[in-house]
Amino acid sequence: MSAAKRIKVTIDGIEVSVPEGTSIWDAARQAGIDIPVLCHSPRLRPVGVCRMCVVDIGQRVMAASCVRLCEDGMKVDASSPKVQKHRKMLTQLLLSDYPEKSQRELKTGDDQLLALARRFGIERIPFADGAATGGRGSDSSSPVIDVDHQACILCDKCLRGCNELQHNDVITRTGKGYTARIAFDLNAPMGDSTCVSCGECMAVCPTGALTNKPVAPVGAGRRGANR
Amino acid sequence: MKAFRLDDTKSASATAALKQVDSLCPYCGVGCALTFSVDEASNRIVDVKGRDGAANAERLCVKGRYGFDYAMHPQRLTQPLIRKPGSYPKGPLSAISKSGGGARKPGGSFDYDEVLPHFREASWDEALDLAAGRLKEIRDARGGDALAGFGSAKGSNEEAYLFQKLVRAAFGTNNVDHCTRLCHASSVAALLEGIGSGAVTNVVRDIERADVAIVTGCNPTDNHPVAATFMKDAAGQGTKLIVINPRRPQIADFAAMYLQPNPGSDVALYNGMMQVMIAEDLIDRDFIARRVDGFDELREIVSHYSPERVAKLTGLPAQDIVDAARLFGRAKAAMIFWGMGISQHTFGTDNARCLIALAMITGNVGRPGTGLHPLRGQNNVQGASDAGLIPMVYPDYQSVKDPKIQTKFEKYWGVKLSPKIGLTVTEIMGAALAGSVKGMYMMGENPFLSDPDINKVRKALSALEFLVVQDIFLTETAEFADVVLPASSFMEKAGTYTNTDRRVQIGRPALTPPGAARQDWELICEISNRMGYPMKYASVEAVFDEFAACTEEYKTLNYEHLGSYGKWYPCFDPKTSPGERIVFGDAFPCGKAKLVPAQISAPNESPDRDYPFVLNTGRVLSHWHTGSMTRRSHALDTIEPEAFVEMHPDDAAALRLRDGDWARVASRRGEIQLRVRVRDRVSPGAVFIPMHFREAAANVLTNPAIDPIGKIPTFKFCAVRVTRLES
Numbered sequence: 001m002s003a004a005k006r007i008k009v010t011i012d013g014i015e016v017s018v019p020e021g022t023s024i025w026d027a028a029r030q031a032g033i034d035i036p037v038l039c040h041s042p043r044l045r046p047v048g049v050c051r052m053c054v055v056d057i058g059q060r061v062m063a064a065s066c067v068r069l070c071e072d073g074m075k076v077d078a079s080s081p082k083v084q085k086h087r088k089m090l091t092q093l094l095l096s097d098y099p100e101k102s103q104r105e106l107k108t109g110d111d112q113l114l115a116l117a118r119r120f121g122i123e124r125i126p127f128a129d130g131a132a133t134g135g136r137g138s139d140s141s142s143p144v145i146d147v148d149h150q151a152c153i154l155c156d157k158c159l160r161g162c163n164e165l166q167h168n169d170v171i172t173r174t175g176k177g178y179t180a181r182i183a184f185d186l187n188a189p190m191g192d193s194t195c196v197s198c199g200e201c202m203a204v205c206p207t208g209a210l211t212n213k214p215v216a217p218v219g220a221g222r223r224g225a226n227r
Numbered sequence: 228m229k230a231f232r233l234d235d236t237k238s239a240s241a242t243a244a245l246k247q248v249d250s251l252c253p254y255c256g257v258g259c260a261l262t263f264s265v266d267e268a269s270n271r272i273v274d275v276k277g278r279d280g281a282a283n284a285e286r287l288c289v290k291g292r293y294g295f296d297y298a299m300h301p302q303r304l305t306q307p308l309i310r311k312p313g314s315y316p317k318g319p320l321s322a323i324s325k326s327g328g329g330a331r332k333p334g335g336s337f338d339y340d341e342v343l344p345h346f347r348e349a350s351w352d353e354a355l356d357l358a359a360g361r362l363k364e365i366r367d368a369r370g371g372d373a374l375a376g377f378g379s380a381k382g383s384n385e386e387a388y389l390f391q392k393l394v395r396a397a398f399g400t401n402n403v404d405h406c407t408r409l410c411h412a413s414s415v416a417a418l419l420e421g422i423g424s425g426a427v428t429n430v431v432r433d434i435e436r437a438d439v440a441i442v443t444g445c446n447p448t449d450n451h452p453v454a455a456t457f458m459k460d461a462a463g464q465g466t467k468l469i470v471i472n473p474r475r476p477q478i479a480d481f482a483a484m485y486l487q488p489n490p491g492s493d494v495a496l497y498n499g500m501m502q503v504m505i506a507e508d509l510i511d512r513d514f515i516a517r518r519v520d521g522f523d524e525l526r527e528i529v530s531h532y533s534p535e536r537v538a539k540l541t542g543l544p545a546q547d548i549v550d551a552a553r554l555f556g557r558a559k560a561a562m563i564f565w566g567m568g569i570s571q572h573t574f575g576t577d578n579a580r581c582l583i584a585l586a587m588i589t590g591n592v593g594r595p596g597t598g599l600h601p602l603r604g605q606n607n608v609q610g611a612s613d614a615g616l617i618p619m620v621y622p623d624y625q626s627v628k629d630p631k632i633q634t635k636f637e638k639y640w641g642v643k644l645s646p647k648i649g650l651t652v653t654e655i656m657g658a659a660l661a662g663s664v665k666g667m668y669m670m671g672e673n674p675f676l677s678d679p680d681i682n683k684v685r686k687a688l689s690a691l692e693f694l695v696v697q698d699i700f701l702t703e704t705a706e707f708a709d710v711v712l713p714a715s716s717f718m719e720k721a722g723t724y725t726n727t728d729r730r731v732q733i734g735r736p737a738l739t740p741p742g743a744a745r746q747d748w749e750l751i752c753e754i755s756n757r758m759g760y761p762m763k764y765a766s767v768e769a770v771f772d773e774f775a776a777c778t779e780e781y782k783t784l785n786y787e788h789l790g791s792y793g794k795w796y797p798c799f800d801p802k803t804s805p806g807e808r809i810v811f812g813d814a815f816p817c818g819k820a821k822l823v824p825a826q827i828s829a830p831n832e833s834p835d836r837d838y839p840f841v842l843n844t845g846r847v848l849s850h851w852h853t854g855s856m857t858r859r860s861h862a863l864d865t866i867e868p869e870a871f872v873e874m875h876p877d878d879a880a881a882l883r884l885r886d887g888d889w890a891r892v893a894s895r896r897g898e899i900q901l902r903v904r905v906r907d908r909v910s911p912g913a914v915f916i917p918m919h920f921r922e923a924a925a926n927v928l929t930n931p932a933i934d935p936i937g938k939i940p941t942f943k944f945c946a947v948r949v950t951r952l953e954s
Contacts, residue, residue: 043284095229109242117231125231167456167481196448197849197866212274
C-alpha cells in the first residue's frame with residue numbers, strides 16, 4: 001500500500017500538510033485549532049449532522065468540517081466573526097427547547113451544549129420555547145441509564161456508539177418532525193429492549209439526553225440481607 | 228424568553244471536580260483501562276469512564292461501567308473475625324450452604340444474620356497470631372504438605388507472588404494453586420507442551436488483520452464483552468468468523484459460519500477439519516518443515532477422521548466440516564480464540580492440542596493476524612499463573628522438579644524448598660477430605676461455589692482442622708473458617724495485573740479500605756513473619772521488582788515504565804517500546820513446535836435414561852463467578868437477579884415446562900431448584916445453568932472428574948435430569 005498523497009491547506013492563516021482524505025476538522029486539530037463540535041468525536045464515523053463545526057471555505061454555504069475533506073490549496077476560515085455568528089445561532093436554536101436543568105450538567109458537569117453556551121456567552125434564547133407546547137418525554141425504565149428526550153439534539157452519537165462501536169444494534173431513530181427522537185429496538189422502553197447496558201450511548205452523548213442513574217443508595221444494613 | 232443561568236447549573240457534586248484515578252476494570256481478562264471519579268469526603272466512587280487503554284479504546288461493558296459499587300457495600304468486612312467456641316464442630320452456617328439447602332428462593336445474596344453471630348470480632352494481633360500459630364503448629368507436627376493455600380486470579384501479581392512464596396518458603400510445600408485450575412489449566416498444559424509458552428501469541432485486537440478467525444468454546448459478548456466489540460468490528464470489515472459452540476453465542480450473529488456440534492465432540496471436529504486440509508493441501512508445508520515436529524504422526528491419526536465419520540460424531544453436516552476447513556485453510560492469516568468450552572472437559576488438554584495443531588499445520592502463528600489466543604477469564608489469571616500460583620512451577624513456569632531451579636530459588640528466598648510437586652485445587656479438596664491436608668489459607672477464593680460437586684467440597688471444608696479465609700465479604704467458604712481476615716478490594720489497592728493479551732498494567736487505589744480492613748499483601752507478610760519466615764517490603768513496587776527479577780518475561784519492567792498504560796511482555800526496551808504484540812515469529816521457546824495428536828474419548832459421564840440431559844455451565848453478562856462481587860452491585864443484580872436453567876423449546880414442551888416455570892434439576896451428586904428459560908440457543912438434549920447463584924448453585928450438579936493432564940474439572944459436561952416443580 002503506497003502512502004496517501006500529501007496536500008496543503010491553510011486554516012486561519014496556518015498552513016498544514018495532511019494526507020489526502022483528511023477532514024478539515026482533523027487538519028485543524030493537527031494545527032492546534034479547536035473547532036467546536038457536538039455530533040463528532042475521533043472515536044466515531046463523522047456524519048456532519050449538528051453543523052456546529054461549520055467553516056467558511058469561500059463557497060455559497062458553509063461546510064461541516066468533520067465531513068468535508070481537505071483539498072490541495074484550500075483556504076479555510078474556521079474562526080471569523082461570520083463563522084462564530086453561525087455557531088452561536090445554532091447553539092441558540094439547539095437550546096431553544098433544551099431543559100433548564102441538564103441531567104449531565106447536574107451529574108457529571110460536562111454538558112457540551114451548555115459549555116458552548118458559555119463559550120458564546122448565551123444567556124437568553126430569542127426564540128419561542130419549543131417544549132412549551134408539550135415536551136418529548138423521558139424514559140427511566142433502564143436500570144442504569146436515564147433518557148431525557150427533551151435534551152436530545154439528534155446528533156446520533158448514541159446510534160453510532162451502540163451500533164458501530166459496541167455493535168449491539170439497539171438504538172435507532174423514530175418519528176418525524178418535532179416528534180423525531182432516538183428509539184430502542186422497535187420503539188420499546190429502554191429497560192425492555194435488547195440493550196445490554198454497556199453504557200456506550202451514555203458515554204458518547206454530549207448533552208443531558210443519556211446520563212447514568214445515580215449510584216443506588218445501598219439497601220439494608222450490614223448484617224441484614226441485601227434486599 | 229427562555230434563559231439559562233449558566234454559572235448556577237454546575238452542581239457541586241459534578242464529577243469533573245472530583246479526584247480522578249486512572250486504574251483498571253476489576254472483572255475479566257480483557258483488562259480495560261478506566262478512570263474512577265472519587266468523592267474523597269464520603270470515600271465513594273461516583274462514576275467510571277473508559278480510558279484509552281490498549282485493550283479497550285475507551286470502551287467498557289456493563290460490569291466495568293456499573294459494577295463498581297460492591298466495594299462500598301455495607302457488608303464489607305471491617306474487623307478480623309474468630310469463630311466462637313460454640314460453633315464447633317465446623318460446618319456450613321447458612322441454610323443455603325447446608326446439605327439439601329437449595330430451597331426454592333427467588334434469589335438473594337449472602338445473609339449475614341445467619342452467619343455473623345457464629346463469629347466474634349478480634350484485634351489484628353489476636354487474629355494474626357491465631358492464624359499463623361495454628362498453621363505453624365500443623366506444619367511443625369505433620370510437615371508442610373499438611374498445609375495448602377488457594378490464591379486468587381483476582382489479586383495482583385504482587386499478591387500472587389507473595390502468596391506462593393509464603394506457601395513454598397514458610398509453609399514448606401508446593402500445595403498452592405488458584406482458579407486457573409478451573410479455567411485454562413488444560414490450555415496452558417497443551418501450550419507449554421506444544422510451543423513452550425502458556426501465554427497468548429497475539430493480542431485480541433490484531434483480529435482486525437486476520438482473514439479468518441475461529442471463535443470456539445467461548446461466548447465473548449457475555450464473558451469478554453469489550454474484546455467481542457473488536458471481533459465484531461473485524462467481522463464488519465471482512466474478517467470471516469467461524470463460531471463454534473454447542474450453545475449459540477450472540478457473536479454467531481456476526482459469523483460467516485456457525486457450527487453447533489454435539490457437546491464434547493471437539494476433538495472429532497478439529498481432527499476432521501485437519502483431515503480435509505491435509506487431503507486438499509491447504510497446509511503450509513514450508514512452515515511445517517521449518518517450525519514443527521510430529522506432523523507425520525498427526526497426519527496418520529487425523530486420516531481416520533473423514534468428514535462423513537466426523538459428521539456422525541459431531542452431529543454436523545459433513546459439508547459444514549469441509550467448508551470450515553477450506554475457509555480456515557485458505558486464509559492468508561487466521562487466528563484462533565477459545566474459552567472454557569474447550570478447556571473444561573476431561574479431555575480439555577486434547578481439545579487444546581487440536582487447536583494448536585490447526586494453527587501449526589497452516590502456519591498461522593507469529594505473523595500479523597495470526598495466533599493462538601485462549602481468552603483468559605479473570606483480570607489476572609495470566610499474571611497469577613506467571614507469578615507461580617501453580618503447584619508444579621515457581622514464577623515464570625520454572626519447574627519445581629528441576630534441582631537446579633530449586634537451588635536457584637532456595638538461594639533467592641534463603642530457605643530450603645520442597646522438591647515435591649504440589650496438589651492442585653481439586654486434589655487439595657480430595658486430600659482435605661482424606662485427612663492428609665489439615666490446614667488451609669484461602670486468599671480471595673470461594674471454592675464452595677466455584678469447585679465441582681459442592682457436596683464433596685462441603686465435607687472437605689468441614690474436615691479441615693484449621694482454615695483461614697482472607698476476603699472482602701463473608702463468603703460461603705468463610706462459613707467453614709476458624710479465622711476471617713478482612714482484606715482490601717481492587718479499588719483500594721495498588722498492584723499490577725496482566726491481561727489476556729500479556730499486557731501488564733497498574734491498578735491504582737481509588738478508595739481507602741473500610742474499618743480495620745488491610746492490604747492483602749501486608750497480611751501475607753504478617754502471617755509469614757509470625758511463622759518464622761520474615762517478609763519485609765517497603766512497598767508494592769518492591770515486591771514487583773523482586774518478582775520481576777526472577778523471571779525472563781517481566782525482568783525489564785518496573786512501575787515507572789509501566790506508567791498509566793502498561794506494557795506487553797516481553798518488552799525488550801521498556802523506555803521506547805510498548806512491548807511485543809505478536810510473539811514467536813522466528814522460533815518457539817521450545818524450538819520447534821511439537822504436535823500432539825489426539826483421539827476422541829468419551830465423556831466421564833454420558834446421558835442415560837435416568838439423567839438424559841447434558842448440563843453445560845457458564846456465566847452471564849451481568850455476573851461474575853461466585854457472585855460475591857456482582858450480586859452486591861445494585862445495577863448488576865437488578866439486571867440479572869436470579870438463577871435459571873436454559874432449555875430447548877422441544878425439550879421444555881415434552882416436560883410441560885413453560886418459560887418462567889420452576890424446575891428441579893438433579894445429577895448423581897445433588898439437586899437444585901430454579902426457573903426455566905425456554906431458548907432455542909441450546910440444542911435439544913442440552914441444558915445450560917450459570918454458576919453464579921448460591922441458592923441454585925450449578926456446581927451442586929457438576930462432576931468432579933478431571934482432565935488427567937491439566938487437572939481441570941469437566942464443568943461443561945455432566946448428565947442431569949430435569950423435572951417440573953408444581954407451584
